[in-house]
Amino acid sequence: MVAWSFLLGASVGSFLNVVVYRLPAGKSLLRPGSRCPHCERPIRPWHNVPILGWLLLRGRCYDCDAPISARYLLVELITAIWFALIVGIGFYLQTEPASSHFGILWAFVANLVVLGCGVLCGLLIFMDREKVPRSLVVLTLVGALGVGILFAVLRTS
Numbered sequence: 293m294v295a296w297s298f299l300l301g302a303s304v305g306s307f308l309n310v311v312v313y314r315l316p317a318g319k320s321l322l323r324p325g326s327r328c329p330h331c332e333r334p335i336r337p338w339h340n341v342p343i344l345g346w347l348l349l350r351g352r353c354y355d356c357d358a359p360i361s362a363r364y365l366l367v368e369l370i371t372a373i374w375f376a377l378i379v380g381i382g383f384y385l386q387t388e389p390a391s392s393h394f395g396i397l398w399a400f401v402a403n404l405v406v407l408g409c410g411v412l413c414g415l416l417i418f419m420d421r422e423k424v425p426r427s428l429v430v431l432t433l434v435g436a437l438g439v440g441i442l443f444a445v446l447r448t449s
């Protein structure tokens with residue numbers, strides 16, 4: 293589960309890079325797919341694999357050779373480690389056989405995971421633009437509350 297959380301975190305980190313780049317610019321988070329900011333050519337799916345894609349390309353665009361910031365790699369790594377760490381702590385704390393308290397434990401785990409993502413995005417956008425969009429704060433709080441309730445229901449039932 294911790295290894296899965298790492299992989300999930302890396303994928304979410306990849307999405308957070310998109311959020312940091314597009315949300316403050318008011319662009320859609322879902323379309324179009326990832327493009328090289330320099331030559332605008334779409335990034336091939338196998339080069340878009342979190343962490344590995346950047347390493348495979350050695351931080352350069354496959355088409356135009358423009359450098360791709362190591363920040364993309366770092367954000368994916370940090371998010372992956374954050375997911376694995378928090379889920380790992382969740383499993384560490386879950387020592388006794390299933391009880392109703394686990395609903396609260398895993399709701400809290402899910403809360404922390406989402407809040408961490410929001411804070412990371414907020415920091416990065418702040419570094420770029422010296423302000424944090426209100427939509428990010430709303431998205432983070434709604435997301436954290438949403439997953440919290442979802443996990444509380446899933447683990448208690």
Ligand SMILES: [Zn+2]
Pocket residue numbers: 328329330331332333353354355356357358
């Ligand atoms: Zn390029």
